[in-house]
Amino acid sequence: MKIRTLALVVTGSVAVLGASLGLRGDAETVSQTVVALDSVRLLTTLSVLAHDSMEGRAAGTEGGARARRFLAGRLAEARIEPLGTNFDAAFELPEGRGTGVNLVALLPGAVSSPYIVLSAHYDHVGVRDGQIYNGADDNASGTAMALEIARVLRSEPAHHPVILVLFDAEEGGLRGARHFVAEPPVPLADIALNVNLDMVARAEGVLWAGGAFHTPALRPVLESVADRAPLALRLGHDRPDAPEGDDWTTQSDHGAFHAAGIPFVYFGVEDHPDYHRPTDDFEAVNPADFVGAARTVLAALRALDAALPLPPPEAPR
Numbered sequence: 001m002k003i004r005t006l007a008l009v010v011t012g013s014v015a016v017l018g019a020s021l022g023l024r025g026d027a028e029t030v031s032q033t034v035v036a037l038d039s040v041r042l043l044t045t046l047s048v049l050a051h052d053s054m055e056g057r058a059a060g061t062e063g064g065a066r067a068r069r070f071l072a073g074r075l076a077e078a079r080i081e082p083l084g085t086n087f088d089a090a091f092e093l094p095e096g097r098g099t100g101v102n103l104v105a106l107l108p109g110a111v112s113s114p115y116i117v118l119s120a121h122y123d124h125v126g127v128r129d130g131q132i133y134n135g136a137d138d139n140a141s142g143t144a145m146a147l148e149i150a151r152v153l154r155s156e157p158a159h160h161p162v163i164l165v166l167f168d169a170e171e172g173g174l175r176g177a178r179h180f181v182a183e184p185p186v187p188l189a190d191i192a193l194n195v196n197l198d199m200v201a202r203a204e205g206v207l208w209a210g211g212a213f214h215t216p217a218l219r220p221v222l223e224s225v226a227d228r229a230p231l232a233l234r235l236g237h238d239r240p241d242a243p244e245g246d247d248w249t250t251q252s253d254h255g256a257f258h259a260a261g262i263p264f265v266y267f268g269v270e271d272h273p274d275y276h277r278p279t280d281d282f283e284a285v286n287p288a289d290f291v292g293a294a295r296t297v298l299a300a301l302r303a304l305d306a307a308l309p310l311p312p313p314e315a316p317r
């Protein structure tokens with residue numbers, strides 16, 4: 001109840017914010033399907049997840065459970081169906097830290113397989129030394145974006161079925177993603193691609209797409225999206241020979257898919273001074289950047305959907 005009241009309050013202020021920035025759904029740079037993306041709902045979802053009442057959404061905590069209830073409500077509201085009998089896919093956290101829970105939904109396509117897995121982790125690092133780490137960019141942003149894109153796909157389906165997974169316990173070991181890959185709800189061989197969103201709000205004009213180094217067939221698809229994206233979409237951060245810290249291949253949940261031989265596209269922004277600090281707050285998000293990134297990712301998902309099947313991935317170099 002508290003959360004619902006909060007959402008209403010936030011919706012109002014975000015709508016005003018959106019109007020003042022001139023955000024609207026008729027960008028000429030992107031395809032017609034992108035118009036259905038609701039920028040106010042997108043920002044509202046982020047702001048609710050990044051609210052102090054979620055206590056930093058650490059896996060196995062009450063704040064994490066609260067975030068999950070909010071997300072399940074958002075899914076139900078959008079009439080998105082679970083992949084199994086319900087959304088929850090639970091797994092054991094290490095060191096007696098309780099239970100992690102992924103949320104798994106299915107957006108049927110025109111064909112029954114192969115699948116695209118659209119993912120984002122909703123957990124963050126919780127409360128430390130009495131300070132709440134709200135994780136607005138990491139990764140309330142990706143969670144809100146994945147949800148909003150799923151809502152669009154619910155009304156305008158992709159050709160391929162899309163499995164939406166909101167991962168728990170990414171922080172400290174990609175545990176939700178590893179569990180998904182270890183006990184997949186569909187055969188791994190039927191998953192053509194993972195599209196993973198982690199830290200997608202604070203683009204400052206530049207959004208990165210990783211994965212094409214490992215699966216070169218992705219490159220022309222992503223480049224065609226970059227040509228018409230509302231912000232700069234750059235390919236990279238995926239080369240093993242990059243300087244320390246520049247290769248993000250294993251840095252988020254897509255790493256678990258990559259380890260299983262599944263091609264991935266990772267969308268994210270450069271690290272910023274608020275990364276894993278209590279200052280990673282909603283207030284630091286530039287709505288125009290975030291909405292631009294969401295439109296770009298939706299356009300990319302459409303293009304990738306149209307480009308499947310990709311040639312099999314090359315052996316790691």
Ligand SMILES: [Zn+2]
Nearest residue numbers: 138139198199
């Ligand atoms: Zn993250």
